[in-house]
Amino acid sequence: MKHAVTLSHLRLGAAAAAVLVLTGCASTANNPQDPLEGYNRAMFAVNDTVDRAVLKPVATGYKNVVPGFAQTGVGNFFGNLSDAWSSVNNLLQGKPEQAGTDFGRFALNSTFGIFGLLDIASEAGMQKSDEDFGQTLGKWGVPSGPYLILPLLGPSTVRDTAALPADIGGDIWKYKEPANWRNIGAAVRVVDTRASLLDASSLLEDAALDRYEFLRDGYLQRRQSQVYDGDVPRQATDDGGDADAGKQ
DSSP: OOHHHHHHHHHHHHHHHHHHHHHTOOOOTTOTTOTTHHHHHHHHHHHHHHIIIIIHHHHHHHHHHSOHHHHHHHHHHHHHHHHHHHHHHHHHTTOHHHHHHHHHHHHHHHHTTTTTTSOHHHHTTOOOOOOOHHHHHHHTTOOOOSEEEETTTEEEEHHHHHTHHHHHHTOGGGGOSSHHHHHHHHHHHHHHHHHHTHHHHHHHHHSSSOHHHHHHHHHHHHHHHHHTTTOOOHHHHHHTSOTTGGGO
């Protein structure tokens, strides 16, 4: 299912934009990582229209009606499922300790946390990581390639788009049966994620900036930071890319 990938892009885009708004960072015009800007701006407008017309109103209603503890439980449940895929990617990136922590989180929350509804692992001091196959490819030294806005899915890069099949296949919920439960859960997952980002997206909308450039630059910076686990070397920052990630 593409719903899991949708929420990942929603989180990344809104979180990155919020960080830039709060820190007052300026966006960079004519970004060399965005040679497809004409297409991307058009797709951004389409996605934004769909969000304003459908997803945002539904998410707002969800946030206003569903009790906070229930929303927390939904987020915990699907976050727990993502820990399993994070564990695999950490292992592929040569980080066995973090892979073990992610798997331990998944095992603990799936049992004592009532199928992941309760995040007992975080209370126990087991740090959560969010790793996907796009980050793994970056760690292996695959360049990010041009920035790309995907229909409905939002911000991405050529590398992360190529990683989508693996990320979709690594989503445990994709294999949930029967299909109607899987589809309902996937829809709730997207709405819950969008609801959690309402404040961040409102902050972006209120900023007197080019929203497209702001979101793009914030996304690329945040994505680079994730590939390097927050320790971006100066050369990668100067080059504006992460082609050398696999050499660290």
